[in-house]
Amino acid sequence: MKSYILAIDAGTTSSRAILFDKKGTKIATAQQEFQQHFPHNGWVEHDAEEIWNTQLKVIKEVVQLANTSLEEIAAIGITNQRETTVVWNKKTGVPVGKAIVWQDRRTSATCETLKQEGKADLFVQKTGLVLDAYFSGTKIKWILDQSNELRQQAQEGDLAFGTIDSWLIYKLTAGSKHITDVTNASRTLLFNIHELKWDNELMTLLDVPEKMMPEVVSSSEIVAHTDTAVLGAAIPISGIAGDQQSALFGQLCWNEGEVKNTYGTGCFCIMNTGTKAVQSKNKMLTTIAWKIGDQVEYAIEGSIFVAGALVQWLRDQLRLIDSAPEVEALASSVADNGGVTFIPALTGLGAPYWNPNATGAIIGLTRGTTDAHIARAALEAIALRSMEIIVEMQKDAGVQFSSLKVDGGASNNNLLMQIQADLLNTEVVRPKETETTAMGAAFLAGLAVGFWSSKDEIRTMWQEDKIFHPSADNDAKKIIEMWNNRIEKVH
Numbered sequence: 265m266k267s268y269i270l271a272i273d274a275g276t277t278s279s280r281a282i283l284f285d286k287k288g289t290k291i292a293t294a295q296q297e298f299q300q301h302f303p304h305n306g307w308v309e310h311d312a313e314e315i316w317n318t319q320l321k322v323i324k325e326v327v328q329l330a331n332t333s334l335e336e337i338a339a340i341g342i343t344n345q346r347e348t349t350v351v352w353n354k355k356t357g358v359p360v361g362k363a364i365v366w367q368d369r370r371t372s373a374t375c376e377t378l379k380q381e382g383k384a385d386l387f388v389q390k391t392g393l394v395l396d397a398y399f400s401g402t403k404i405k406w407i408l409d410q411s412n413e414l415r416q417q418a419q420e421g422d423l424a425f426g427t428i429d430s431w432l433i434y435k436l437t438a439g440s441k442h443i444t445d446v447t448n449a450s451r452t453l454l455f456n457i458h459e460l461k462w463d464n465e466l467m468t469l470l471d472v473p474e475k476m477m478p479e480v481v482s483s484s485e486i487v488a489h490t491d492t493a494v495l496g497a498a499i500p501i502s503g504i505a506g507d508q509q510s511a512l513f514g515q516l517c518w519n520e521g522e523v524k525n526t527y528g529t530g531c532f533c534i535m536n537t538g539t540k541a542v543q544s545k546n547k548m549l550t551t552i553a554w555k556i557g558d559q560v561e562y563a564i565e566g567s568i569f570v571a572g573a574l575v576q577w578l579r580d581q582l583r584l585i586d587s588a589p590e591v592e593a594l595a596s597s598v599a600d601n602g603g604v605t606f607i608p609a610l611t612g613l614g615a616p617y618w619n620p621n622a623t624g625a626i627i628g629l630t631r632g633t634t635d636a637h638i639a640r641a642a643l644e645a646i647a648l649r650s651m652e653i654i655v656e657m658q659k660d661a662g663v664q665f666s667s668l669k670v671d672g673g674a675s676n677n678n679l680l681m682q683i684q685a686d687l688l689n690t691e692v693v694r695p696k697e698t699e700t701t702a703m704g705a706a707f708l709a710g711l712a713v714g715f716w717s718s719k720d721e722i723r724t725m726w727q728e729d730k731i732f733h734p735s736a737d738n739d740a741k742k743i744i745e746m747w748n749n750r751i752e753k754v755h
Contacts, residue, residue: 266338268330269710270499271702272319274344274428275507276365276529279318281326282702283337286715288725290699294325301362306369306611309362312350315428316435323495334497340436340490341503341709343510343701344428346451349403351476352431353417354424357439360414363428364403367569367611371402372620383469390456390463392541392550394618398567400427401453405470421475427451429504430478436501438491444478445504446560450552455480457541457552460560483509483554484708503709507701508532509553511671512563514704515695516726518719521663523654525684526701527674530614531568531650535657535665536561546656547616554708564660566615566653570608570624571646572674577610578642584635592677595640600739602637603628605750606645613754615653627750646674647684648747654688667691667731671700678732686738696727 268291273280279298283291296318301309327334347366352359364370375395378384384395393399404425408415417423426434427448433441449455449462454472456463462477481487483505489498505513508526512534515524520538525531534553541550541562553563570577575591578584585591605627612620626638658664668690674680675694685692697703710716734740 266715267336268332268338269706269715270323270326270337270340271706271709272323272340272342272432273507273702273705274315274319274342274432276345276367279315279322280702281319281322282699282706283326283330283332284703284706288697288703288722290697292326292330294322294329296322304370308365308367310348310365312352312359312363312431315363316432319432334495334499337497337499338715339500339502339709339713341705341707342429342432342501343505343507343705344432344448346427346448346506346508347398347400347403348428349400349407349425350428350431351404351407351423351425354422357434360423361407361410364407366398368403369397369612369620371397371406374402374405378469387453387466388543390458390466391453392450392457392543393453394547394549395453396618397620398614399451399453401466401470401472404472404476408471418473418476421473423476424478425472425476426478433488433501436490436494437488438494440491441488442478443481443487445481445483446552446555447483447506447509448504449480451506457550457562482556484556484712486712500713502712503705503707505554505705505708508534508565509551509563510704510708511701512536512553512704513707514700514702515669515671516723517669521661521665522669523657523665524669524671524700525650525654527571527646527670527672527680529571529573531571531646532565533650533653533657534563534565535661535663536563537661538562542660544656544660546660547618548653548656548660549615556711564657566657568649568653569611569614571649572672573610574606574608574642574646575674578639584639591639591643592679594636595643596679598634598636598640601641601644601743602633603630604633604637604641605746606638606641607751607754608642608645608649609754616656622754625754627753628746643677643680644683644743647680647687648744650684651687651744665690667693669693669695671695671698681732682735685732685734686740687744689734689740692732694729694732696729
């Protein structure tokens with residue numbers, strides 16, 4: 265039996281590779297940041313070739329760090345930033361331009377036009393998604409609209425579209441596989457989540473030829489092998505899931521009504537709704553959680569575009585802190601927010617507002633306001649936005665949950681987690697291993713090749729680190745009331 269599963273975690277700011285052993289223990293991690301490009305206001309781009317090169321580098325690096333060999337890897341699981349859009353030439357394998365990142369807002373006008381034409385409900389019914397620039401469909405349209413030549417190439421079947429999972433698999437297999445899984449497909453605005461296929465009507469509306477689209481596979485099966493000329497070994501690729509679905513799986517939220525919230529660059533909260541696609545009445549997203557074998561499970565998701573990014577902003581723009589972890593000590597140095605509310609709409613507002621034009625605000629400043637009050641209000645803002653979407657999810661699913669599982673970098677901030685428990689008035693549970701996104705991909709890959717025999721075996725590996733209980737004397741009611749009054753002014 266081979267010793268490891270390799271998880272590839274292709275994030276928004278960095279490429280990562282993580283090796284897990286049979287006990288689900290993290291053996292080694294390698295990470296490399298890549299450049300963010302902001303060519304115009306509201307535009308965010310990545311260089312897909314740079315993503316590939318950094319990803320290849322960290323794969324090789326993690327094998328060295330673990331003092332092992334590629335031959336010891338039983339399978340590869342891939343998880344990725346989801347809606348980011350790459351279009352490349354099938355003959356040359358070269359991208360036609362920069363990748364357009366999920367955060368990019370350049371297609372907001374296209375979405376508004378479609379809404380005015382009365383198409384919004386059609387997209388919701390078929391894809392579970394709201395019409396927003398966040399998703400891939402309008403990004404593909406924008407790329408093709410840049411030149412008649414590109415549009416011609418697309419119609420002739422010479423161009424390929426992919427989210428980052430597709431792009432990496434294409435590169436890992438030396439161009440022999442053009443695939444994606446159901447979770448990533450469900451984030452494109454072009455995939456019918458009920459019929460599990462690319463939707464002709466939606467593709468016609470957005471003028472995207474089906475010839476560009478990848479084959480859609482399940483989240484846990486052997487779908488390809490790495491090319492020996494590329495990687496040096498033929499390793500099965502057997503797990504694929506978008507980052508948030510992967511984290512839901514890694515947190516063992518396998519039963520209907522179980523919820524996790526990932527505190528990363530943004531916050532992404534997902535609730536498992538079992539085998540039924542629950543259509544949100546509260547502007548949440550209905551999405552595919554995963555497909556294993558013939559069984560598809562669904563989820564409701566709420567997205568907050570700015571979470572950890574807010575702390576980065578305090579660091580890089582306001583210079584209140586030198587490093588992100590310092591925010592906890594600064595915010596803890598005051599007993600409360602001093603009457604300050606931070607509205608974190610730095611890139612518009614996601615669920616349940618879906619206002620791409622909303623801007624951020626710090627409200628309630630006085631002569632007595634300090635940097636610590638602003639830092640505390642920033643942490644409260646992350647927890648308040650999470651609370652808003654969790655409350656709406658519960659309404660949609662008709663489920664009152666007993667605890668919230670958390671992960672992601674900012675979940676290590678104890679003050680933030682305590683604030684979250686107070687605002688929700690529920691337990692917040694943090695696992696020992698907060699790399700749950702990568703773990704989810706590893707679990708999906710390992711199950712497909714028999715590295716782990718069953719979900720029951722995996723269940724024994726999950727360990728909690730800390731439970732945050734709501735404190736008896738918290739200011740939650742006051743904080744929420746102030747927030748509700750003030751966010752009205754922004755959205």
